[in-house]
Amino acid sequence: MKMTLSGAAALTAVCLAWAQPVAAQFAKVDDAIKYRQSAFTVMNIHMGRLGAMARGDVPFDAAAAQASAKVVELVSHLPWDAFPAGSNTGAAKIKGDPWKDPAGFAKLQEDLKAQTAKLPAAVATLDGLKGQVGATGRACRACHEQYREVR
Numbered sequence: 001m002k003m004t005l006s007g008a009a010a011l012t013a014v015c016l017a018w019a020q021p022v023a024a025q026f027a028k029v030d031d032a033i034k035y036r037q038s039a040f041t042v043m044n045i046h047m048g049r050l051g052a053m054a055r056g057d058v059p060f061d062a063a064a065a066q067a068s069a070k071v072v073e074l075v076s077h078l079p080w081d082a083f084p085a086g087s088n089t090g091a092a093k094i095k096g097d098p099w100k101d102p103a104g105f106a107k108l109q110e111d112l113k114a115q116t117a118k119l120p121a122a123v124a125t126l127d128g129l130k131g132q133v134g135a136t137g138r139a140c141r142a143c144h145e146q147y148r149e150v151r
Ligand code: HEC
Pocket: 033, 036, 037, 038, 040, 041, 043, 044, 047, 072, 091, 092, 093, 094, 095, 105, 108, 109, 112, 136, 137, 139, 140, 141, 143, 144, 147, 148, 149
């Protein structure tokens, strides 16, 4: 079957759209800020649930821990494409200038993803959970100390 010319053009358009940097997928800078802050909020809530188990504030529950760990792992991939250059505007609470050192900022992201990748398996036991939640939290803090403005 031959593809019609308009079909091929439409396919090309779709491919071009995919090739765009993801930041271009946000219509407005404010949308990117909302997206990344939402992702951080979701990660924070699930890290909080794991932290509560680590501290013994709530009983260890392997299934609930696993569910939260998977969310943290998945969502830890999301915020980074929502940092268009210079987007420390509006509701953003950024300290310093992460766009001045893209390699350093990316390294902090990679460090986090390396830790969150280990979370789902680690939380099978309470000891594993304590260790890996601690290591993941340190990866969060390493970046926050440099780049998050806490107001
Ligand atoms: C590579 C850097 C980096 C890492 C790693 C990182 N953060 Fe953040 N985080 C930021 C920056 C930058 C902001 C500020 C974003 C903004 O205001 O636009 C932020 C903001 C936040 C916020 C506030 C969101 C809001 O609504 O204002 C929370 C909560 C948060 N991070 C939680 C976490 C947790 C939990 C982790 C680890 C699982 C984590 N972050 C890992 C850089 C990072």
